[in-house]
Amino acid sequence: MSFSNPQDRYRCFRCGLSDRVEKAEVSQRIESPRPPVFGTPLVYQSPWGCFSGGFVFLSFVAFLFLLVAYIANASSLIGNPQDILPSLLVSLFFSIIAVFVVIHHTQKAKNDRIEVARVNAEQSNRNKVVQKVYDHEKYIYDQLYYCGRDNVVFILEKPETCVPVSEVERLYQTL
Numbered sequence: 516m517s518f519s520n521p522q523d524r525y526r527c528f529r530c531g532l533s534d535r536v537e538k539a540e541v542s543q544r545i546e547s548p549r550p551p552v553f554g555t556p557l558v559y560q561s562p563w564g565c566f567s568g569g570f571v572f573l574s575f576v577a578f579l580f581l582l583v584a585y586i587a588n589a590s591s592l593i594g595n596p597q598d599i600l601p602s603l604l605v606s607l608f609f610s611i612i613a614v615f616v617v618i619h620h621t622q623k624a625k626n627d628r629i630e631v632a633r634v635n636a637e638q639s640n641r642n643k644v645v646q647k648v649y650d651h652e653k654y655i656y657d658q659l660y661y662c663g664r665d666n667v668v669f670i671l672e673k674p675e676t677c678v679p680v681s682e683v684e685r686l687y688q689t690l
């Protein structure tokens with residue numbers, strides 16, 4: 516086959532003619548591969564909020580304040596440390612809870628960060644695969660010609676690629 520005449524290049528491998536042949540994307544008879552849609556990555560959210568942060572802060576401040584007051588009273592003859600003791604014990608109780616809150620939130624923050632990174636890495640890998648598949652299909656699609664007489668597609672100079680339109684997916688998978 517000589518390609519000196521450009522028309523020859525567009526000949527359908529089924530009917531041998533070029534009059535009903537056009538680029539697949541021009542013919543619009545074959546759907547262009549759909550571009551991949553990527554989900555938005557997860558965003559890490561701190562477990563700390565106004566309530567938990569405020570509770571921990573106030574518990575520690577109240578305990579320290581009452582402790583200092585208790586020591587001051589105990590070390591001087593002014594005031595009775597026993598008056599402060601109940602409040603000091605209550606603030607100690609809340610401070611112990613606050614310590615558990617800090618431990619729990621610190622652990623949760625660490626785990627959440629790891630989980631978000633893991634999920635996002637997985638998603639990123641999936642996106643890369645999906646993008647690669649799309650790029651390949653688009654690369655093939657952009658080379659396809661369509662013959663309206665035979666309802667076939669093919670790539671120029673590659674007779675083995677001539678298949679019915681319904682089998683275009685096979686080209687994507689095998690080429």
Ligand SMILES: [Zn+2]
Pocket residue numbers: 527528529530531532662663664665666
């Ligand atoms: Zn044809």
